[in-house]
Amino acid sequence: MSSLELTLICKVFKPGYKPPSQSGSGPPSKISTAAMAGIVAGATFATLLIVGIFWWNCCYKLDDEISDVLFGDEFQNGMELRKFSLVQIAKITNNFNGEKLGEGGFGVVYKGYLKDLDTYVAVKRISKASKQGIKEYASEVKIISQLRHKNLVKLIGQCHEKGELILVYELMANGSLDSHLFKGKTLLTWEVRFKIVQDLASALFYLHEEGDHC
Numbered sequence: 001m002s003s004l005e006l007t008l009i010c011k012v013f014k015p016g017y018k019p020p021s022q023s024g025s026g027p028p029s030k031i032s033t034a035a036m037a038g039i040v041a042g043a044t045f046a047t048l049l050i051v052g053i054f055w056w057n058c059c060y061k062l063d064d065e066i067s068d069v070l071f072g073d074e075f076q077n078g079m080e081l082r083k084f085s086l087v088q089i090a091k092i093t094n095n096f097n098g099e100k101l102g103e104g105g106f107g108v109v110y111k112g113y114l115k116d117l118d119t120y121v122a123v124k125r126i127s128k129a130s131k132q133g134i135k136e137y138a139s140e141v142k143i144i145s146q147l148r149h150k151n152l153v154k155l156i157g158q159c160h161e162k163g164e165l166i167l168v169y170e171l172m173a174n175g176s177l178d179s180h181l182f183k184g185k186t187l188l189t190w191e192v193r194f195k196i197v198q199d200l201a202s203a204l205f206y207l208h209e210e211g212d213h214c
Contacts, residue, residue, distance in 0.1 A: 081145040082157030106130050126165035137165040151203040
């Protein structure tokens with residue numbers, strides 16, 4: 001068996017000897033105010049640069065993913081849908097400060113006004129935090145944009161820009177059906193209820209028989 005030999009070198013000082021300082025012989029120097037300001041400014045700039053690059057990559061990656069889903073050849077064929085810019089959407093919704101019509105897991109719906117058509121619209125802004133946002137957006141654009149029935153809400157247009165996913169629908173000014181059935185001050189007559197059932201049946205029949213994109 002071989003032995004392992006270690007050689008240790010020890011320092012021995014004479015009595016009264018003071019070893020030199022590890023940091024040098026002179027007194028510690030103070031960092032000037034200008035140097036400190038430069039360090040802080042540099043660190044701040046580096047942090048902002050990293051955040052900016054991260055945001056840029058996220059937004060453009062999202063736009064690329066949306067483009068891949070939405071703008072394939074098979075998707076574009078036969079699609080008649082207006083494309084809005086983010087600036088136009090901001091004008092329609094008063095920069096998203098208008099009346100909120102609803103809010104859910106996929107996003108927020110705002111009331112807006114489309115000047116060129118002289119009509120109010122419902123603007124659905126998909127939440128960026130929703131993992132299903134892109135899929136829902138693509139599905140609604142691909143399917144609902146091709147449906148044409150008097151009892152189905154019309155999808156007027158869409159916007160995807162700078163990471164935003166937005167859908168513009170015609171506005172149903174009279175509210176939802178359940179608000180009239182269960183929350184109204186007066187009960188609906190049976191004649192009105194029967195007409196509602198007929199309209200619903202007509203829309204369902206269209207989706208089943210003619211809506212081959214669903």
